[in-house]
Amino acid sequence: ATRAKMKAEETTDTHVAIFPCPAQGHVSTMLKLAQLLALHGFHITFLNTDFIHHRLHRFGDLEALLQTYPSLQFKTFPDGLPHHHPRSGQSAVDLFQYINLHAKPHIRHILLSQDPGKPKINCFIADGVFGALTIDVAHQVGIPIIHFRTISASCFWTYFCVPNLFQSNQLPITGDEDMDRVITCIPGMENMFRCRDLPSFSRGTGSEIVYALNSLALETRESLQARALILNTFEDLEGSVLSQMRLQFPRVFTIGPLHAHLNTRKESNTETTPSTSCVGEVDRRCMTWLDSQPLKSVIYVSFGSIATMTREKLIEIWYGLVNSKKRFLWVVRPDMVGPKENGDRVPAELEEGTKERGFIVGWAPQEEVLAHKAIGGFLTHSGWNSTLESLAAGVPMICCPSFGDQHVNSRFVSEVCKVGLDMKDVACDRNLVENMVNDLMDHRNEVFLNSAREVALLANRSVSSGGSSYSNLDGLIQYIRSISQ
Numbered sequence: 001a002t003r004a005k006m007k008a009e010e011t012t013d014t015h016v017a018i019f020p021c022p023a024q025g026h027v028s029t030m031l032k033l034a035q036l037l038a039l040h041g042f043h044i045t046f047l048n049t050d051f052i053h054h055r056l057h058r059f060g061d062l063e064a065l066l067q068t069y070p071s072l073q074f075k076t077f078p079d080g081l082p083h084h085h086p087r088s089g090q091s092a093v094d095l096f097q098y099i100n101l102h103a104k105p106h107i108r109h110i111l112l113s114q115d116p117g118k119p120k121i122n123c124f125i126a127d128g129v130f131g132a133l134t135i136d137v138a139h140q141v142g143i144p145i146i147h148f149r150t151i152s153a154s155c156f157w158t159y160f161c162v163p164n165l166f167q168s169n170q171l172p173i174t175g176d177e178d179m180d181r182v183i184t185c186i187p188g189m190e191n192m193f194r195c196r197d198l199p200s201f202s203r204g205t206g207s208e209i210v211y212a213l214n215s216l217a218l219e220t221r222e223s224l225q226a227r228a229l230i231l232n233t234f235e236d237l238e239g240s241v242l243s244q245m246r247l248q249f250p251r252v253f254t255i256g257p258l259h260a261h262l263n264t265r266k267e268s269n270t271e272t273t274p275s276t277s278c279v280g281e282v283d284r285r286c287m288t289w290l291d292s293q294p295l296k297s298v299i300y301v302s303f304g305s306i307a308t309m310t311r312e313k314l315i316e317i318w319y320g321l322v323n324s325k326k327r328f329l330w331v332v333r334p335d336m337v338g339p340k341e342n343g344d345r346v347p348a349e350l351e352e353g354t355k356e357r358g359f360i361v362g363w364a365p366q367e368e369v370l371a372h373k374a375i376g377g378f379l380t381h382s383g384w385n386s387t388l389e390s391l392a393a394g395v396p397m398i399c400c401p402s403f404g405d406q407h408v409n410s411r412f413v414s415e416v417c418k419v420g421l422d423m424k425d426v427a428c429d430r431n432l433v434e435n436m437v438n439d440l441m442d443h444r445n446e447v448f449l450n451s452a453r454e455v456a457l458l459a460n461r462s463v464s465s466g467g468s469s470y471s472n473l474d475g476l477i478q479y480i481r482s483i484s485q
């Protein structure tokens with residue numbers, strides 16, 4: 001048995017239920033938290049929707065996970081959507097609404113269930129995107145609740161500060177001509193954002209935008225009722241925002257980057273983390289391809305698990321990559337673009353260029369890819385997990401955000417960390433992609449690589465013994481024990 005397994009078997013009387021929003025970026029991150037807590041002797045019940053669980057079973061390494069962590073179990077319930085509903089792109093909104101409307105009785109039932117040989121569930125860690133729903137259930141069943149957010153502290157705090165932005169007339173945005181106005185009144189982030197860097201929900205001028213933003217702020221403020229807040233970030237990255245947040249949230253545990261933290265907490269480095277994909281089968285052939293590429297010569301391209309794009313945009317990006325003459329590894333999920341139309345043929349020069357210098361997969365082992373010595377840059381949609389994975393690996397980024405928190409993250413990467421270029425709100429045509437790729441990989445490569453190395457050092461130090469995230473996880477474990485008596 002591995003040392004991880006032996007340690008996990010020394011279980012305590014603490015039984016934590018963990019409920020993520022049923023989407024890849026949330027499930028995989030909260031599963032890492034589950035593993036970290038299981039390593040420290042907690043019983044864990046992980047709540048999945050049937051749809052996600054089925055996909056984890058199909059594409060992830062569920063068996064390996066359960067074998068490594070015997071104190072971890074899954075319980076599932078339906079998300080209420082028809083099986084063939086896409087649950088990505090715009091349709092992700094339906095999923096959100098269904099969970100909010102229908103999940104409560106299922107969650108309550110699981111929280112109250114008693115499993116033979118296990119203590120009753122005595123702590124609930126829930127995804128704060130379902131703020132009101134989860135606070136409500138926890139209060140009904142009388143179990144202490146902690147919220148976990150998969151977004152950055154900066155984005156969480158921006159959502160929280162929406163009412164202040166309205167009060168000081170910094171919101172709403174009045175139109176396109178207003179997009180470069182600087183936002184001055186978010187404490188800890190004064191002058192960091194322009195209007196265009198706010199979460200995408202702020203865009204637009206109608207009353208429905210005001211309603212949507214206020215709802216988002218209310219949902220975020222539900223976390224004030226949780227006993228504590230866990231964030232996948234680290235103190236050296238977002239210190240000034242975190243100190244402002246702590247005036248409202250006295251118990252914020254920053255324990256990230258979680259993927260790196262899990263690696264340092266597992267005592268044997270030879271052990272690999274089981275894959276937790278619920279999107280598609282990991283295509284490991286790209287690792288063999290990377291092995292044969294020169295040092296820092298490849299740009300990795302991925303737009304996360306839910307972002308979709310038009311076929312025209314895909315072709316423009318493709319031309320940009322091929323014309324840059326750089327080597328590239330590109331994740332094109334089968335559901336990323338709409339169905340092919342008649343006559344939608346890939347131009348021969350793209351196929352040629354890809355054969356010469358590129359590799360396309362449906363789903364990659366991203367953490368491993370970013371850590372590979374052949375990778376020199378990352379063209380990303382700026383999801384927070386991708387951002388953290390790239391920062392921890394010291395890989396500079398071209399940020400091409402599409403929705404939600406991604407606009408905030410791309411600003412953070414380009415202006416605060418200075419480890420990349422922000423491509424937001426520009427026509428994403430082939431020339432722009434080509435120029436940006438060459439800028440990142442050639443002209444400004446040295447500068448970006450140096451800053452990326454510095455940030456990576458801080459990230460990895462934070463999850464090493466004595467680092468802030470490492471100590472905060474110890475603190476979180478003690479805190480959970482104290483409230484779950």
Ligand code: UDX
Nearest residue numbers: 025150151304305306331363364366367383384385386
């Ligand atoms: C969404 C939001 O965009 C993100 O900002 C939020 O924090 C969580 O929900 P997503 O769009 O999927 O997530 O992006 P991201 O947060 O970057 O997560 C994607 C995850 O999928 C990353 O952990 C990445 O390593 C993984 N991935 C992606 C793979 O393992 N293989 C791939 O081929 C592509």
